[in-house]
Amino acid sequence: MANSDRQIRVAVAGALGKMGREVVKTVMADPAFQLVAAIDPSSVGQDIGSLIGTEEAGVFVANSLAEALLQSSAEVLIDFTTPNVVTQNVYIALEYGVRPVVGTTGIKQEDLQAWDRILKEKQIGGVVAPNFAxxxxxxxxxxxxxxxxxxxxxxxxxxxxxxxxxxxxxxxxxxxxxxxxxxxxxxxxxxxxxxxxxxxxxxxxxxxxxxxxxxxxxxxxxxxxxxxxxxxxxxxxxxSRESFMPGVALAAKKVTGITGLVYGLENLID
Structure with a gap:
């Protein structure tokens, strides 16, 4: 679990998508987080902050998720990509011991079960939520x-x-x-x-x-x-897509203190 006196190192997949941009802004604005990687197939090599209209973040868009996770030492991966991309992304994250927080829907039940098993083996947590609002x-x-x-x-x-x-x-x-x-x-x-x-x-x-x-x-x-x-x-x-951001931030903080896969944000709130 991340220590309370330091920031949680966060990577964002699909960082230039409509949801991804909101996630990046949320991570950059929250003192509990440090944005350490932004992954997207477009605008590779450019500063993610400049691309989304905020101050420069010192984080440059990467195309390779595996390389970005390895170089950044990310602890949490927030993923709002597409159903055909997210599955591969989560397996890559798990390989590197990175906790996934997933808002993409359409994931197969067998993958959810496999992720839960792997997370428990690695003694880390993951969150998949159909809706973060x-x-x-x-x-x-x-x-x-x-x-x-x-x-x-x-x-x-x-x-x-x-x-x-x-x-x-x-x-x-x-x-x-x-x-x-x-x-x-x-x-x-x-x-x-x-x-x-x-x-x-x-x-x-x-x-x-x-x-x-x-x-x-x-x-x-x-x-x-x-x-x-x-x-x-x-x-x-x-x-507005901003409606999802408080729930995303909550999940990214809670995921550092759980083991196994939590499906549904309702399981993380009172």
């Missing part, structure tokens, strides 16, 4: 509470049109949490018929999940509950 975590917790009393539920998640996976990791995590609080049940009329395939959305334990992808959105989700003579809607909106 504190409000989104509360939305998931409230939805699980409501499902005990209103088990008929559907989930609608809305994201920008550059998101690659559907449904979102937040929607799947919400459905998993709801499923723990209610018995599996098939909703809707048993004789209902889809006139267009997929019109009723994806099925998870009998509940439906609908994905919307449009420009202009960031990350949004509403959970709809139906009961006799009443409905309940629990909704969360991230109107």
């Amino acid at each position: 504190i409000g989104a975590i509360l939305m998931m917790k409230f939805s699980a509470m409501a499902a005990k009393y209103m088990p008929h539920v559907e989930i609608i998640e809305l994201h920008h049109d550059q998101k690659l996976d559907a449904p979102s990791g937040t929607a799947v995590k919400t459905a998993e949490m709801i499923a723990k609080e209610r018995a599996r049940m098939q909703q809707g009329h048993p004789a209902e018929e889809e006139k267009l395939q997929g019109a009723r959305g994806a099925d998870f334990e009998g509940m439906k999940i609908h994905s919307v992808r449009l420009p202009g959105y960031v990350a949004h989700q509403e959970v709809l509950f139906g009961g006799v003579g009443q409905t309940l809607v629990i909704r969360h909106d991230s109107i």
